[in-house]
Amino acid sequence: MKSPELLAAIATGDLSARQACDAALARIEATDGRVNAFTDRTASRARAEADAIDARRSRGEALPSLAGLPYAVKNLFDIEGVVTLAGSKINRELPPAREDAVLVQRLRAAGAVLVGALNMDEYAYGFSTENTHYGPTRNPHDLTRISGGSSGGSGAAVAALQAPMTLGSDTNGSIRVPSSLCGVWGLKPTFGRLSRRGSYPFVHSIDHLGPLADSVDTLALSYDAMQGPDALDPGCHAVRAQPAAAQTRRGAQGLRIGVLGGYFNELATPAAREVVAVAARALGARDEVIWPDAAMARAAAFLITASEGGSLHLDDLRKRPQDFEPLSVDRFISGLLQPADWVIRAQRFRRVYRDKVNALFARWDVLLCAATPVSAPEIGSEWLEINGQRHPSRPAMGLLTQPISFAGCPVAVAPMWPSSTSGMPIGVQLIAAPWNEHLALRAAHTLEKVGVAGLKKGAL
Amino acid sequence: MQAPIDVLPYVKAAAQLIGLTLDDARAQAVSEHFARTVAIATVLEGAPLAPHDELAEIYRPAPFPAEDPQ
Numbered sequence: 001m002k003s004p005e006l007l008a009a010i011a012t013g014d015l016s017a018r019q020a021c022d023a024a025l026a027r028i029e030a031t032d033g034r035v036n037a038f039t040d041r042t043a044s045r046a047r048a049e050a051d052a053i054d055a056r057r058s059r060g061e062a063l064p065s066l067a068g069l070p071y072a073v074k075n076l077f078d079i080e081g082v083v084t085l086a087g088s089k090i091n092r093e094l095p096p097a098r099e100d101a102v103l104v105q106r107l108r109a110a111g112a113v114l115v116g117a118l119n120m121d122e123y124a125y126g127f128s129t130e131n132t133h134y135g136p137t138r139n140p141h142d143l144t145r146i147s148g149g150s151s152g153g154s155g156a157a158v159a160a161l162q163a164p165m166t167l168g169s170d171t172n173g174s175i176r177v178p179s180s181l182c183g184v185w186g187l188k189p190t191f192g193r194l195s196r197r198g199s200y201p202f203v204h205s206i207d208h209l210g211p212l213a214d215s216v217d218t219l220a221l222s223y224d225a226m227q228g229p230d231a232l233d234p235g236c237h238a239v240r241a242q243p244a245a246a247q248t249r250r251g252a253q254g255l256r257i258g259v260l261g262g263y264f265n266e267l268a269t270p271a272a273r274e275v276v277a278v279a280a281r282a283l284g285a286r287d288e289v290i291w292p293d294a295a296m297a298r299a300a301a302f303l304i305t306a307s308e309g310g311s312l313h314l315d316d317l318r319k320r321p322q323d324f325e326p327l328s329v330d331r332f333i334s335g336l337l338q339p340a341d342w343v344i345r346a347q348r349f350r351r352v353y354r355d356k357v358n359a360l361f362a363r364w365d366v367l368l369c370a371a372t373p374v375s376a377p378e379i380g381s382e383w384l385e386i387n388g389q390r391h392p393s394r395p396a397m398g399l400l401t402q403p404i405s406f407a408g409c410p411v412a413v414a415p416m417w418p419s420s421t422s423g424m425p426i427g428v429q430l431i432a433a434p435w436n437e438h439l440a441l442r443a444a445h446t447l448e449k450v451g452v453a454g455l456k457k458g459a460l
Numbered sequence: 461m462q463a464p465i466d467v468l469p470y471v472k473a474a475a476q477l478i479g480l481t482l483d484d485a486r487a488q489a490v491s492e493h494f495a496r497t498v499a500i501a502t503v504l505e506g507a508p509l510a511p512h513d514e515l516a517e518i519y520r521p522a523p524f525p526a527e528d529p530q
Contacts, residue, residue: 205516299503306497318479321486330486334493337474342501349507350516392496 002455003069003164003218010068013057017068021050021113024070028115028162031460034143035160036135037153039075040082040117046070049113065221066165067111073167074151075117076124076200077101077209086200087122087150089133089323090316101198102233103167103209103226110225115163118153122325124169124202125309125332126150127177127397128379132325136379139182140458141424145376148178148397150202154212155182159458165213165222169199171206172301173371173401179212179413180371180427181397183456185219185444186212190434191408192237194223195230203308204235205347206301206405214455216444219412220245223437244438252446255365255439258289260431264369267399269386271418272370272426279368279414279428282452283443289367292356293349297403300346300353306335307343327394350406357407361433366443368428371413372397375424404431412440414453428453467491467498 001009009015025043032038053068073079076086078097085091099105104114119137121129129137129152137152139145140160147156151168155178158166168175170188179186187210194209201207211226213219227241259280265273265288280286310317310332313324317336321329360367373386373396381393391399404411413427428447432439447453468491475482475490482490 293507296504296507299500300507302500303497303504314478314480318481321480330489330493333475333480333482333486333490334471334497336478336480337471337490337494338497338501342497342504344515345504345507345509347515348509348513349504352507352509352513354516 002215003213004215006164007066007069010053011063017050017053017113018047020068021046021070021115024115024163031160031162034138034460035140035156036137037118037157037160037162038072038116039085039119039134039153042079042082042114042116046113046115049108053111053113064109064111066107066225069112069165069218070115070163071107071112071165071167072114072116072118072157072163073104074120074154074169076120076169077104077167078198079104079114079117082117084200087120087124087131087134090320099198102195102230104198106226106228107222112165118157118166120153121150122328123309123313124150124171124174125328126394127173128394129153130327130379132327138379139376140460141183142376142459144378145424146181146379148181148376150174151178151212155179155184158182158184158212158214159455160460165211165218168210168212169202170208170210170405171203172305172405173398175210175212176371176401176411176413176427176429177397179415180425181376183415183417183425184212184214185216185415186210186413186427187219187223187437187441188405188411189223189437190410192235193437194226195233195236197230197233201312203305205304205308207235208405216248216441216448217245220248220441242435244441247438248441248445250442251449252283252443255443256363257283257285257366257368257443258287258364259285260291260367260369261288262290263294264291264400267373267386268370269374271375271421272373274418274420275416275426275428276368276370278416278452279447282447282450285368289360289364291403292360293353294403296349297353297406298399300349301402301406303338303342303346306331307338310335354407357409358433365432365439367431370400371427371429373399375418375421375426400429404429408434410434410437410440412444414444414447415455416453417456467495
């Protein structure tokens with residue numbers, strides 16, 4: 001049962017929230033030994049939250065929008081009573097969180113039921129969730145392959161049908177890459193849309209939070225439930241909620257939709273181009289559009305990420321580098337050593353770049369490109385080939401996402417299924433202008449409705 | 461991959477300056493990453509920035525007031 005039907009069944013009383021919760025917990029128990037999406041399970045809390053929903057229904061109260069929906073969060077979100085690992089060994093020494101992250105509080109208020117915390121790349125610096133401390137999260141469609149990252153547990157949990165909705169974070173692609181590689185819906189909102197308070201930071205000036213889900217409706221409902229201003233998060237620029245779910249169901253009719261060429265076509269393999277072409281046909285998009293300065297934007301995002309990310313952990317890098325993830329510790333240190341000019345130049349470029357990107361959206365409502373150049377590589381892959389060029393495998397996963405998040409644009413990812421990848425998915429990014437999530441979600445709704453995008457049952 | 465000859469001394473000196481102790485193996489590994497970063501930074505060298513192009517804003521001293529002064 002997909003989550004819209006699940007929510008409807010709970011709303012009518014055909015299914016209790018407790019039954020939905022127990023089914024999710026049982027599915028996690030049955031499958032997670034193979035997937036390794038979860039680092040903590042919150043079964044007691046989940047049952048209490050589910051029972052509270054059922055008690056409200058028995059009293060005849062109106063239920064909130066996500067009543068009884070099981071969900072899980074990347075383990076960089078604070079959960080009251082749970083240590084916020086952020087994928088690290090070092091954070092195990094921290095005390096348990098004293099309260100939930102703001103987005104977890106808002107989902108609880110909307111009736112969602114928290115079943116656990118999810119694996120990720122250490123401190124979110126990675127695209128593969130090959131976490132040495134907690135083990136790799138495996139792709140539910142092929143357990144020998146990566147789930148993507150850094151929100152790999154969040155993508156895998158939805159794809160493995162362990163939870164119909166999860167939360168992730170996205171600095172350079174960390175919601176969109178696992179959405180693409182695991183074949184689930186994802187939404188990276190506008191930079192500054194959702195509060196980040198109570199989440200462990202990676203790069204303050206680029207970090208975003210957002211949902212992944214098994215349907216566009218649930219993606220949009222979850223997103224709406226998390227909206228609202230937060231004066232205590234200096235990075236939250238939203239002054240009011242702008243609900244999108246109702247608009248989403250209008251679909252893509254009337255939208256001006258283009259297809260990104262140039263950089264985004266050159267760095268996409270034939271399989272990735274195939275799904276973009278399928279999405280474009282379904283949405284009636286014919287025109288090729290050139291995104292401004294994509295390669296420079298990726299470079300600038302890389303430099304700021306390395307510098308800010310490294311700076312955040314300088315003290316531990318001085319004292320205990322051996323306790324860091326071996327796959328990323330050298331990158332953190334390298335980032336700390338960058339000349340100031342590189343980072344300042346990157347921040348100055350970002351302002352000019354923003355103006356060029358925003359100008360582009362005067363002519364377009366939604367722009368399409370692949371979310372990853374390839375489908376999921378095997379765990380342990382060091383190199384991959386994209387159109388004859390050899391790339392280091394892990395950073396290459398973010399080639400197509402980094403320029404977009406650097407501009408702060410909202411992006412929905414549609415899970416699609418090329419004909420040449422042995423059943424492995426590649427997502428398509430549906431990109432809108434800042435503060436226009438509803439347009440990306442409208443295009444996503446059409447792709448789901450006409451049947452070219454959506455989840456497929458995994459190998460479990 | 462062998463790091464460019466001029467990267468390794470920079471990595472060692474800069475690391476020492478901020479209190480990072482790197483053994484030879486770590487210094488070599490960091491240098492390989494740093495050499496890739498040099499190539500990436502070169503891409504951004506091509507960005508045409510004028511003197512008046514400011515940083516993307518991060519710091520704000522206070523929220524803009526909702527009402528104008530009376």
